[in-house]
Amino acid sequence: MKFSFITLFPELIVPYFSYSILGRACELGLIEANYINIRDYALNPYKKVDSALVGGGAGMVLLPNLLHRVLGEVKDSRILFMAPCGARFSQKDAKRLSKFSHISFVCARYEGFDERNIELDAHEVFSLGDFILTGGELAASAMADSIARQVKGVLGNETSLEGESFENSLLEAPNFAARLDSAANMDSKKSLDCDTKLDFFDKGGVPLEYLKGNHAKIADLKLKLSALKTAYFRPDLHQN
Numbered sequence: 001m002k003f004s005f006i007t008l009f010p011e012l013i014v015p016y017f018s019y020s021i022l023g024r025a026c027e028l029g030l031i032e033a034n035y036i037n038i039r040d041y042a043l044n045p046y047k048k049v050d051s052a053l054v055g056g057g058a059g060m061v062l063l064p065n066l067l068h069r070v071l072g073e074v075k076d077s078r079i080l081f082m083a084p085c086g087a088r089f090s091q092k093d094a095k096r097l098s099k100f101s102h103i104s105f106v107c108a109r110y111e112g113f114d115e116r117n118i119e120l121d122a123h124e125v126f127s128l129g130d131f132i133l134t135g136g137e138l139a140a141s142a143m144a145d146s147i148a149r150q151v152k153g154v155l156g157n158e159t160s161l162e163g164e165s166f167e168n169s170l171l172e173a174p175n176f177a178a179r180l181d182s183a184a185n186m187d188s189k190k191s192l193d194c195d196t197k198l199d200f201f202d203k204g205g206v207p208l209e210y211l212k213g214n215h216a217k218i219a220d221l222k223l224k225l226s227a228l229k230t231a232y233f234r235p236d237l238h239q240n
Contacts, residue, residue: 001098001151002032003144004074005137006067007107008049010035012137022145025154033144038062041070050110059111067106067113071121077102079123080143082136083112086125089143093126098150105144107136169237171230173222176206 005013017026017033025031039047042063050060071079078100087093097103106113106122118125128139148154209221230237 001030001100001148002034002077002102003148004034004036004077004102004104005107005140005144006036006038006070006074006104007135007137007140008038008109009107009135009137010037012135013141016141016145021154022148025148025151028153030151030153031148036070036073038067038070042066053111057111061111061114062108062117064114064117067117068121071104071106074102074104077104079104079106079121080140081106081113081118081122081125082108082127082139082143083118083125084127084130084132085118086127089126089128089139089146091146094143094146095150098147103144103147105136105140107140109135169230170226171234171237173226174229176210 007013013033014035017023017031022031026033039049042049043066049063049066051063052060078097080097080103082105126139126143128142133139207221207225209217212218
């Protein structure tokens with residue numbers, strides 16, 4: 001799986017693919033991150049990449065012919081634009097898009113894209129939600145993360161994808177740590193005892209069925225708790 005990021009600020013995205021799960025996936029060759037700086041393709045002597053709006057108005061938009069020329073470099077990929085007008089990205093989109101071998105994320109700045117680029121160049125347009133960011137890089141990184149998790153081998157343990165939030169329109173069942181942080185010596189432990197809320201972690205809060213080791217019953221309880229959690233936190237998922 002190859003990800004290409006078309007952006008004015010590749011340095012905002014590079015660190016995200018340098019550490020943890022995605023960094024390891026890149027090292028193993030499971031995913032590849034490619035960065036294309038729009039400014040590098042500007043033909044004008046000042047390397048300008050934006051223009052004032054026709055008819056006036058605040059802000060600037062990316063030069064449409066420049067962006068179109070840049071996208072010629074990734075014409076064989078699935079081209080995704082990040083814009084407020086786009087469909088809200090979902091887990092279903094992540095799973096579907098993970099089947100493509102090459103995805104390009106086009107990240108705008110300023111007032112975004114010339115509408116002609118959206119009509120001519122975009123295969124799909126996505127948004128993370130009804131709020132505005134200073135650029136598309138953060139949205140593109142989040143989407144790429146979600147898609148990459150679906151690629152075989154990236155998570156290491158494939159069962160991690162089972163029962164996750166948004167599978168079957170449900171939130172994931174509550175999780176509980178099997179062990180707690182313990183102090184290296186008694187003096188430091190005593191200094192923590194003043195926080196009475198620590199007793200909650202030490203003495204309970206975990207459903208008894210989780211502790212009995214009957215995996216069939218645990219799975220049944222998790223399904224019920226998942227439904228309850230969804231109804232409480234995200235009732236809209238049931239409606240959809």
